[in-house]
Amino acid sequence: MTTNPSALVTDAGGEEPAALFTRHDGHVGVVTLNRPRALNAVNARLSVDAGAALEQAQADPEVRSIVITGAGRAFCAGADLKELAAGNRVDDVEHPEWGFAGIAQHWVGKPTIAAVNGFALGGGTEIMLACDLAVIDETAALGLPEVRRGLFAAAGGVIRLQRQIPMKIALEAVLTGEPISAARAYELGLVNRVAPAGTALELALELARTVAANAPVAVQESKRVMHVTGSAGSDWEREVWRINKQAVDVVFSSEDGKEGARAFAEKREPKWTGR
Template structure:
């Protein structure tokens, strides 16, 4: 995004999660900065609705998730939990923690980890396709230190994204993982200079958004789904790839891409 572009659909600036569209990039901002964006029921509902809106908006090709203030997300609002209050969206419990971690969308998602992101904050990061982390931020799953478990996907996803022994050390000790170690392990794609995580994430998002939307979405789907289909020499995994090829190669964009290349111009994607 260039500095001259104007965010659209910014909505209520005081809402517990804000949604805006910047060109072809949707930005969801968790917006409880005084509570380090800890998740309560209102935030879960607002963030979940924002992600659903991004999925339904044909102009949006990539979604960036970040936090307001100096934190990304401090996880569950334990004060609400201690009071016996629900912290999920009771209208959409299927969306999972923060309305995000179990809500699949076909468009790529990027976590812009601008600060503190332990517990549920890390689980949001793990649910995203890509991640950019501020050099001063840390990830981690400290639930065992509070008599809890990382039940918002941390125990499932961490061991799928890094070696099992490293994942077990993280979840059994509850110790944080700093930005450099997170990058070394492949938990994040980029380390950003202090205060620039959102800017760097938007830059990555812009690169993705310039590509053919249908191609990007089906590529994401095959990468995620094929891991459950066994060997890459067996038919089930190839069936997913073949299905994606059949859809994408029959699209208008598949004709537009080579045509634009031959005519030495930028492609005009239709997403169909």
Template structure:
């Protein structure tokens, strides 16, 4: 695809996807939605890429959420695949590999929903998060109302949701929503460093771990033991892999493992 609303850069095994509409505070229009979903699909299918980073162009915004000008002019133009991916090409898009949000400014409404859909969040000290939809007679329909109460304490989430008021990056970190808060000019580098820590590990094991966590979150571990069935399914696959043999062998030989992803 000839990307126009995003920039895709490959740094070793890392895919950096940048929302490239700084003049619109990286608001999500139909083009950005399609391109982001496509880029994430290509990332997910590329065996040479192991971690993705989402960030925004410019110095102010990660994403201001939905492009209200496009909505006012008639709404989004979406394909069936875009609808399956959900808002911004990510909120309902099943991605089996780790995705990091490098939040380089305010992330409001749909911007917060994009960050919530990522596995890890590195935030600029200037970043803020919020779901202000209720202030406009709307609701956060892109997963914000589902994910936020699962990622921070319920009462804290309800304050954010019902008041529509934003919280700072430091407060978001306090409640466990953000992994790291870094100086503004270091947010992307910090996200890349975190990605590099992940890609030191076996890709099959990382993918399987992610699947077990998310598939197991809403399942029982006792009776019926649904969570254990999921755990055992992926554990057997990983332990039968070549990487599972390479890891102990490299440890015994006192060298770095050479992961094949198989």
């Protein structure tokens, strides 16, 4: 399917999902938050649909990398405050383990790339922090303004930000609630690319295609090992090397591992099977 997610500008209603999965260029999956008139603010339905879309992308054997973006002019405006004010839940009651928006605590083995196409303060920033890579529109900003509303960034902001940028910079962002510009986010290493206005999705898809061109087994094991060992106290700990050895056994015995060596010897492009 080659539907352009940026064209999904009709608010979810009736049969229209609040988030959906499409496939691009064969091996790239796109999960689009689809409540544009609400700036893709998260209600229960979006959490259900986004979580399901991620599951669909993970289960699709043709998908090797996943882009997460928003329809319309926003990435995600955070929780739907109207729903919260009415006393309604905004999570997926069937899958609370998936966290905010069905994404924040939803592990998938395939690499995820946030295409931050617009407004992304609060929960939008927390979705971005949950992704492996990020591309941001030059006009967009990140930030965790929750303390200005008597709240705190409970969907991963206070957990993940200091793991991705220096502690004092993270504390400043969290304690002041001030926004972080796209240029500053790149300077801090919080995002991988800054896209010219209106091209965040395009640039994210390009990055996703680069990832998807590599061996799926090797890519997914590399992601797993980096995440699992990231909190280790030292790279000399036996446990991190045990985890690394598990990945070695999987990757080097895989069909893709053998194909890579054959293709190199035969001076041709490898044909990956994901096995």
